[in-house]
Amino acid sequence: MFDKQSISRRTVLKTTGGSLLAVGAGGLAGADPGETVRVNVGFASGRGRSAALDVADDVVREFAFDAATLRLPKRAATALAERDGVRYVERDGTARALSTTWAYDRIDADVANINGYTGAGTDVAILDTGLPCDDPCLPNVGAGKAFTDCTSGCCAPWDDDNGHGTQVGAIIGASESCSCTTGIAPDATLHGVKVLDDYGAGSYSDIAAGIEYVADQGWDVANLSLGASSGSQALKDAVEYAERNGVLLVGAAGGSGPCSSCVGYPAAYEEVVAVSATNSNDELASFSSRGPEIELAAPGRDLTTVDSGGSCATFSGTSFATAHVSGVAALVMAQGYDNTGARTRLQNTAENIGLSSDEQGYGLVDAAAAVGLNSSDD
Template sequence: MNDPRQSDTASPATNRRTLLRSMGGLGLLGPIGERVSESTDELVPVTIGYSGSNGYRHATGLAHDVVHEYSFDALTVSLTDLSNGLLDRLREHPSIRYVEFDRTYRPLSQTTPWGVDRVGATPERTATIDAGDVDIAILDSGIDSTHPDLRANVGKGVSFTSSLGLLSDGSGSTESLGTGVFGPLNSDRPAWHDTVGHGTHIAGITAGSNDDSGIVGVAPSATLHAVRVLGSFGVGSTSDIAAGINHVVEQGWDVANLSLGGARPSNVVKDACQHAFENDTLLVAATGNNGPCSNCVRYPAAYSMVIGVGATTTDDSFASFSARGPNTDIVAPGQSIRSTYTTSVASYKTLSGTSMAAPHVGAAGGLLLASGYSAQTAKDRLLETTEDIGLSRSEAGSGLLSVTNALGFS
């Protein structure tokens, strides 16, 4: 089929002029399509969809200049004298499919997840705190460092998945607080790359970038570190988890988020947590998704040196899936939380669980550390400044996380 643009009746000198050659009359276009200046000649960009060589000749014959030629049947041209019925003549021509002015498309706006807003960690507030020197380790299924909302904040990564990859409760069953799509690691990805999605979701809640797109986390300027302790099926061994906690201490990182757990205690995990606590690492863990139940907080959240975090819903109710018991220290939003996800599956996903509640608290602790608190005083401050939402002590511990109160935001 002949290219209609090659018709011998069309003038190449007119039809092949480039945008740069017409800028003097047309005026510059901004990066999202807005005309930011124009000449006194009032050249107006108009896009014309045509059919065949007749449509092409008609469109270019009326144009002052061709701004864009597309590989499909359309042109963007500059026109003058729009008051003399030129547009009507174009639209009425049988070989013209459409005529339209440039429209403005803007970057998709960033959303603040309801949990971030509920605890008072809106970007306007957290922007006043420089948490760039705060290191928050996500002990989980890894992090997708290629995600546009995370890549600016991801620092180092390491994988501890050399053992059985199971988190046993002693009965032969396995438990994970995460969900996701499972698959093999790509050979071009680091060993700590997230193929499950859970760790990436936690990372976004913690420190999704404040970049005008996607979502924003509680501490968007903090540095994230991936400590992969959960394997491709979303579960991990106690020895690997202990090794991950030990690595956090060796690196001198400030916060360790553990959105994982098991029904039975582990001596090696407890020792690792105590070692981290004694070395001024703030430990935060999910209480478990085994509710409704009583006195059933999972480990390591049940340990006294760890902040055990339960989950609340959008109406400040206690989430039915959230474990309860005297080892619950605090609650945070955990229902229907939208956050980052592995880009190979979906860029963003909405999940529910105490896993989603814990990073709200870990990131809030990071903001306190950036403000001069130690791990112990940050822990105390978080628990002393909670909001009373009418839940029992076994449900909510000291209450709902309040970054507003903890940081003194007005």
């Protein structure tokens, strides 16, 4: 478990930088002498190349630019670095696609997670096209229920036969080991409530039934990355019922922009936190609906997440902005807040990014501030 001491982004960066320096040149100092390490070796001569290949346990690849990636004991790598004809020996590192992490970092989810706020103990219902049963990026999928049929290859009635629910769910709760993205609340339990079919469409009555079901389970957060341009009394009744029963409902404003007073339903209902989408420059995404119902903004442009079949893909939409807010809501409710208190907390700790109120509401959701880090609003 991470130390829950409050630390700032600057402290996180300083700590990370210090640990990198402590590893030493080449990143090998922390390894035991006999430990097998994966290294990149650059050659200055054929003799250097031959020496490196001779001591390698495994040649992962050879490059055309006088270098190779090898697996070998740390002691051999250290000795190799001292040989004539070898330009460098460095431990092989890891990089991630920038689009995977910009939003996670922008709302300070990295700071919240490294302080131990990961959503453990909370239940997040994803009312959508379903969730996969066995995706390694989503190991915390719990119970589910289907209100529309799953059409093919279904591991459960609430399996995702479209992909949208998986994409949204990964932003909320993907494992930290997932290669596509890291979830805002990676230890929250995700529940697939299938109210949309394989085309991504669902009736108001199915959606209302799904919301009622979530309320009856006593789950904490309901993510509603769906919507329509007009409302329904049954849908309105359902969100009122869920709000009374302790569910924090988070809904997508919609993608009708540029427009005014065009927030879709159910996000437009007062019981639902309506979320608009921003880009990496803190501008309102051009497609994002706006209006007086907007309560929070969140990243929703060029976001990499898990696609169906376990692949990674990049998407844009208020659906994905909504998932960021639901993830932060899970972090807050894990601290003991009820739905009303968590909603107020999200409002009071949002970051003003200079947009109009019908574009950002209270501001950009801030995970670190919402859980009490980097904030005086406690």
